[in-house]
Amino acid sequence: MFKKTLHAFATAWKGLNLTFRHLFAARKAREVLDIKQENYFEKQEGVTTIQYPRQAIPIPEVARYQLDVVIDDCIVCDLCAKACPVDCIDIEAIKATEAIGKTSDGSVKRLYAAKFDIDMAKCMYCGLCTVVCPTECITMTDNYDRSFPALTDLVYQFSEMTEKEIEEKRAELARFQAEKEAAKRKP
């Protein structure tokens, strides 16, 4: 009984010493050490808290976070939508009557992107769409910190065409196709 009590006091004292040391070691923040370093587990003291919005851990270069599309570089080939395992990319293309321009890497654009929606709530951040993209217009950014008041806000809309423009292009295509049909039927 006596020995047990003494042991209890000794261990309690030891614990108090430990917490007391940490109490005063908390004056400085723990330096971020690479876990591969040999003395990583010897650095046990200092505050580990990262005050997030004001302080952030650097993210790795190959990190895969939110998608971004440079719509001017997109040739609307639909490859990304086909590659997507969760079908979060929704593309609607309208054929143009002629080449409408070139992307920054020289590919010819022949389609209008009437709709280019990415549902970030569905996206699983695999990065397959960025791999297949021939013009590298769809990329994963380093932005992981977004929040929205509504679920629908998570659908990112990258198409820059207005309703009116879309109607116009549709009508133009219809007219063009009708003319073509008419030309075919003539002879």
Added chain:
Amino acid sequence: MALVFYIIYILVAIVLFTFLAGFTLFAVYAERKVAGFVQDRLGPMETGKFGSLQTIADILKLLQKEFISPASADKILFAAAPVIVFVAVYLGFAAMPWAPNLAPAALNLGLFYVIAIISVEAIGVLMAGWGSNNKFALLGALRSVAQLVSYEIPAGLSLIAAVMITQTLDMQTVTINQGVLSQERLLCLGLWEVQHVGGLFAWNIFQAPHLILAYIIYFIASLAECNRAPFDIPEAESELVSGYHTEYGGLRFAFFFLAEYCLMFLVAMIGVILFLGGWNTPLPNIGSLKLAMWTTGTAWGIVWVLVKTLAVVGVQILIRWTLPRLRVDQLMSLCWKVLTPLAFLCIVLSGIWRILVMV
């Protein structure tokens, strides 16, 4: 004249309450900060500079909340319990001396009164647990009362060991006899006359060294009395939600919290007064350097008693974030098999010391 008398009484009560409320806000903040630092975190940081307004924000939130009584609760017991718990602790402060000739009420049975009035808290806790009509609250209350009743014995016995040395229950006299203002002959360790030296050599724990053991017993028992870890089984969060105040919210819960922290301060202050010299300075007179005389007075007294008590409260907080909770059977065996016999030993030693050394 009578009117002035009552006005002063009410003013003293208001000042004490303001101090206690301020202390509670500070202690909760300190508790969270210490917890953070001990665990290598930062604690509250967002509200105010370094989170300093966090507890004020918390109390404002609690004040705005609705009074909710469970449908099957005993309404009267439920509403009365937090008041009784707090008032019991608050009344204890009436007899505490803060400085030479400065005490809300100078009772010649001061210590007895304080110990008695703290015991009333157990009734409030039981009322809260029973009145809530909730199994967690009831279990917590039963545990709490069992713990309070058990630990009052070693606490009381170790205080008796000190009282046998001081020969008085008047807290003011107890304090005076531990410093340079004493009219009696004081001996440090029974050998060295210190009534003109003062300082920490005249404190009770150095006047009779076995009182160090008595103080340790008292300190452990006082932790149990205010339901602090490692004796927090009445509020064991992992088992009982939050024990006897599970059903409470808003201002009523705030009163339980207030009572808990005030009791921490009260038991720490009793220990300081009986063992650690109360408002006496720790600085002794050294020859012509009359440090003890210079640092004794009304303002100095308040400073010393506050510093000592807050230091003890700091140790209580550090212990809470260090030691794991005791099991119920361990709690009882510590009380009855270790602390109580040791407290009796202290009483015997006090008697021997009184007869052989002091007289």
